[in-house]
Amino acid sequence: MAQIRRESLAEQAAGLLLGRIRSEEWVLGAKLPGETTLALQLGVGRSTVREAIRDLAGRGVLQSRQGSGVFVTALDVADDWDLVLRRADINAVIEARCAIEGEGAALAAERRTPTEIRAMRRALKSRDEHRSGLEAHVDADMVFHRCIVEASHNEILLGLFDEFVPRLRAAMIDMLRIRGEFGSDADQDVHADVLDAIVRRDGEAAQALSRAHLQSMRDAL
Template identity: 35%
Template sequence: MSVIQKKSLAQEVADRLIAGIIAKEYTIGDQLPIEPELMKMYGVGRSSIREAIKILSIQGVLRVQQGVGTFVVSDNVQESLESQINRAEIEEVLEVRSLIEAKIAAKAALHHHEDELKIIKSYLDLRGIMAEKNQALECYEADINFHVSIAEACGNPLLKEIYKIASKQVMRTFENGHNNNTDAFKASHELHTSLYHSIKDRDADRAAHIAQQIIDKLF
């Protein structure tokens, strides 16, 4: 099943180190702080620091000299899309989602497989159940996974990945901004059900129209 996966601590540290290199906090030739200092700086354990350094060493950004330390050997780095989205304002993330939501729904209507349709339906049902029970966190997660499972079925891997990354930020907004209330999710459930049926019926135009209606209600 399609579930929003949290980024690993090691990848978070790697992304923050890359951001530091981009911001010239670390330049070529600089030695990174020792492991205990990095652990304190990033609030993670030794294994996460070592894995982050390994990630960046494989990318050719860092070089570990045994018994000496870890050095920056390249500033030819690009901040990951996930890091950029994580730093973006939620309005920017929602704008990106608005631009691709209808396209993803239309493509899912045309390209979905039966097993993918079952996953979409399972999250739709779970969304409705959790909304009626006022189990807010579970409802928010089911809603996000409903939309992500549609993206999984769209047949375009790049659109899918962009959508999945943006959805993590939207999930955080749900958690922080809906005050553990599921009323909006109850009110919109019929619209989400219509989206599912339009995808099931392979009606791309209707799927796109309904998906845009749903996303417009977020603004």
């Protein structure tokens, strides 16, 4: 039989501290009172306070600085990616892809290596070979775009792509299903044009083509 989960004292203490931070009792960058003071205020032991602080530090709200104390680094707990993406509408999704992939294409044109060009060409060929099945086509498309972002040599952009785009696989499949078409010659040609711009080191064209492709998808929806 399932049981109702009771919060531990540390979880309750973390919730009380978070409530005080949300109410701006402590502003961003403020130093919290010492453990002894907080323990008295919350009616718990110092070990419970330490555990509560560790919990909020792990969630990005607090930061412990050796020899200095505990400081407020955020005024609330950030939503996790999955929750953010579930809330996002199609326009927001495409805008985010424009930002990541557009800039990735521009940087790839400046920084790509011969090995990365070969990888992009293989991915483009695979994308061409997977035009008949919607899910396989989306997967091949993601591989192609990831090759481009990887060639940007920007670890943050690649990290955003790896964190963001694979989680949107189902949403992208739904988008194309709503659109009613995928894998056309014109669509494949646009991707080939992006690669051509990267090969000839035309970052401006690579970025513009990448963004225009995604924006046309949004407009069609």
